[in-house]
Amino acid sequence: MSFKRLHELIHLADEKHMSIGQLMLETESEQSGQTKEEILEAMTRQFDVMAEAAHTGVSQPISSRTGLTGGDAYRVSQYLQGERSFLEGSAARAMSYALSVNEVNAGMGRIVATPTAGSAGVLPGVLVSLLDEGRYPKESLVLALLTAAAIGLVIANSASISGAAGGCQAEIGSATAMAAGALVELAGGNAEQVGHAVGLALKNSLGLVCDPVAGLVEIPCITRNGLHAVTAMAAADMALAGVRSIIPPDEVIQAMYDIGNEMPSTLRETGLGGLAATRTGQLLREWVLGDSSKPCKRGESHEI
Amino acid sequence: MRYNSVFEIIGPVMVGPSSSHTAGAARIGNLARALLAEEPIVARFYLMGSFAETYQGHGTDLALIGGVMGFGPGHPGLATADLEAQQRGLEYSFQKKNFGFFHPNTVTIQLYGETKEVNLIASSIGGGKAEVQEVDGLPVKFTGERPTLVLYHTDTRGFLAKVFHIIDGFGYNIARLSMERWNPNGNAITVCEIDGYVRPELGETLKAWIPELQDYRLIRIE
Numbered sequence: 335m336s337f338k339r340l341h342e343l344i345h346l347a348d349e350k351h352m353s354i355g356q357l358m359l360e361t362e363s364e365q366s367g368q369t370k371e372e373i374l375e376a377m378t379r380q381f382d383v384m385a386e387a388a389h390t391g392v393s394q395p396i397s398s399r400t401g402l403t404g405g406d407a408y409r410v411s412q413y414l415q416g417e418r419s420f421l422e423g424s425a426a427r428a429m430s431y432a433l434s435v436n437e438v439n440a441g442m443g444r445i446v447a448t449p450t451a452g453s454a455g456v457l458p459g460v461l462v463s464l465l466d467e468g469r470y471p472k473e474s475l476v477l478a479l480l481t482a483a484a485i486g487l488v489i490a491n492s493a494s495i496s497g498a499a500g501g502c503q504a505e506i507g508s509a510t511a512m513a514a515g516a517l518v519e520l521a522g523g524n525a526e527q528v529g530h531a532v533g534l535a536l537k538n539s540l541g542l543v544c545d546p547v548a549g550l551v552e553i554p555c556i557t558r559n560g561l562h563a564v565t566a567m568a569a570a571d572m573a574l575a576g577v578r579s580i581i582p583p584d585e586v587i588q589a590m591y592d593i594g595n596e597m598p599s600t601l602r603e604t605g606l607g608g609l610a611a612t613r614t615g616q617l618l619r620e621w622v623l624g625d626s627s628k629p630c631k632r633g634e635s636h637e638i
Numbered sequence: 639m640r641y642n643s644v645f646e647i648i649g650p651v652m653v654g655p656s657s658s659h660t661a662g663a664a665r666i667g668n669l670a671r672a673l674l675a676e677e678p679i680v681a682r683f684y685l686m687g688s689f690a691e692t693y694q695g696h697g698t699d700l701a702l703i704g705g706v707m708g709f710g711p712g713h714p715g716l717a718t719a720d721l722e723a724q725q726r727g728l729e730y731s732f733q734k735k736n737f738g739f740f741h742p743n744t745v746t747i748q749l750y751g752e753t754k755e756v757n758l759i760a761s762s763i764g765g766g767k768a769e770v771q772e773v774d775g776l777p778v779k780f781t782g783e784r785p786t787l788v789l790y791h792t793d794t795r796g797f798l799a800k801v802f803h804i805i806d807g808f809g810y811n812i813a814r815l816s817m818e819r820w821n822p823n824g825n826a827i828t829v830c831e832i833d834g835y836v837r838p839e840l841g842e843t844l845k846a847w848i849p850e851l852q853d854y855r856l857i858r859i860e
Contacts, residue, residue, distance in 0.1 A: 338639065362644050367834065376645070383651050399655075399717075400695065439654030442697060442717040447657040449647045449765045454657075457648075479648050486647035491639055495647075496658055496764030498688040498742040504764075512647075549692025551655040602742065603658075604691045623694055 337361075337487040340532060340583045344525040353519055354528055355481035362480075377476050380446045384435070384458035385465065387445045391434025398440035400622045403552040407434035410560070424463050425564050432459030432563035436556040449486045449495040452502075452551045453509035455559030457482055460513050460566055470520060481519045482512035485532055492584070493591035497544035498603040500594030502558070507539030507590060510562045510569070517570035533579025533586045535569035540586070541593055548619035549605025640763070650766050652711040658743050659689065659696035662762025664716060665859060666745060667705015669770055669782050670758055672857040676751035678706050678728060684735040687742035689762075693732065703730055706749060710860065711766055740771055773827055776818040780829050782859035784813055785836035789828040789844070790853040793819040798828065800848050805832070808840055825852075 337343050337358075347357045363370050390396060392411040397404030411430040413419060419426060432455030439445045439454055448457040461475045470478075486495065489508045494500035514535035515528040523531075539562075547553040579586065600607030609615050641647065652661040671678065683702055685693055693699050697716070704719030707728065715722060723730060737746055741761035748757050759772040769781050773788070780786045791797060798817065805812060811833045819826035841856045 358644060365642060377648065380649055380651060442654050444651060444712065445654055446649055446651050447661065447766050450657040451652060451654050452656060480644055483644035483647040487641050490641040490647060494764060498658060499764065548695050550695040603688045606691060
């Protein structure tokens with residue numbers, strides 16, 4: 335079997351007295367023929383890639399390949415060492431880590447798509463920050479990735495995780511929902527609370543268009559990952575506090591799908607509408623890509 | 639179900655910046671290379687939709703070039719695939735072209751080797767997943783995630799029965815199957831996805847026992 339509806343997943347987990355993460359592990363093992371240990375090992379290797387990408391940009395300023403963006407993860411992590419920041423602790427650190435992952439990505443460095451590269455910062459942002467704080471052992475965080483995967487499978491199979499098909503809501507919205515649900519399970523919340531966290535997080539992302547400047551996974555993608563790492567934690571806290579998603583999570587996912595279908599193609603990863611179409615967006619496009627018939631200026635050095 | 643595994647959602651480990659435009663494009667290149675089954679000399683890429691609008695900034699061009707040279711989505715050489723192509727003497731070109739109702743991230747690849755050529759349409763459907771849509775003008779869908787037999791044959795009665803008999807003899811289960819032909823008794827392509835590991839001898843056995851089978855590929859893209 336595979337996962338297509340969240341309520342089925344929650345029901346099955348309750349029935350088997352398992353967490354969603356454990357249920358996912360068992361199902362993956364049955365379907366792939368791999369042992370649970372093999373799956374967890376492979377997932378741990380991915381977690382290590384995530385941690386590396388989360389740390390790279392906060393320890394030194396890094397720049398994107400085009401030179402459009404960079405250095406923000408470092409800026410934020412330096413600032414957070416002072417005492418003026420509003421965000422503190424896990425959330426602040428998660429924000430800087432998420433920025434870092436997407437800066438590494440924009441530099442054609444190695445990341446893990448979670449579920450996509452454009453939204454690759456959110457999950458590592460929150461999970462690696464919890465690892466570094468020592469709040470949870472690595473094994474629990476790797477299992478949380480399986481919880482996130484189960485949620486992602488539901489969204490991918492009943493809606494979409496492609497920005498070109500469904501807008502940014504399908505990418506960052508999915509990532510935020512996956513992270514929120516994973517955090518709830520990590521904190522000991524039940525499967526139903528996981529569902530509410532997914533609903534709350536995804537509702538907050540509905541309608542987000544994919545309008546990156548020059549079509550690049552940089553503006554607004556990088557900062558959006560930073561901000562949504564914080565949103566994921568907030569949604570998890572709400573669900574753990576007992577806040578419910580009044581619209582059932584499966585219906586929220588359906589709404590996301592419908593909204594995506596009604597979105598014009600200019601706002602679905604074509605780099606034509608929205609922020610990409612602003613005066614500055616167009617100037618930046620010209621600066622990076624030049625005449626669109628010519629090849630991109632690659633690997634030029636620049637200061638950040 | 640389109641997505642089945644946790645590693646389709648958490649993963650792949652990939653070189654950025656875009657799962658659909660970089661990792662998926664590299665996979666499409668890998669699929670084209672596997673279908674050609676020899677070293678490519680000339681690659682012509684026709685891009686539509688989002689691919690056509692944004693390919694340079696996403697490194698889609700580098701990923702496609704790297705892909706047909708055999709670089710996977712996590713290969714660090716993708717970032718400099720254009721230089722590698724120059725060294726290998728691979729000639730390539732990119733053009734915008736709308737070729738119909740497909741996923742917005744779709745490419746047509748004409749790939750030429752010393753003795754063979756292949757023409758395929760494939761889409762990057764999100765999260766680094768890629769799906770072939772057409773091979774040599776026939777609607778044929780597969781992803782290469784499972785071992786996939788692509789059989790080039792003439793449309794004759796009993797062909798599939800013979801294929802099934804041999805696959806069954808090897809003890810394999812067929813996960814997905816399709817057959818398309820240009821016209822009755824004409825050329826046809828059968829695509830057969832198989833569960834689990836497949837020994838390479840399967841292809842040779844099919845070729846030896848089924849005279850209508852002109853050629854085959856056994857494809858698995860890790």
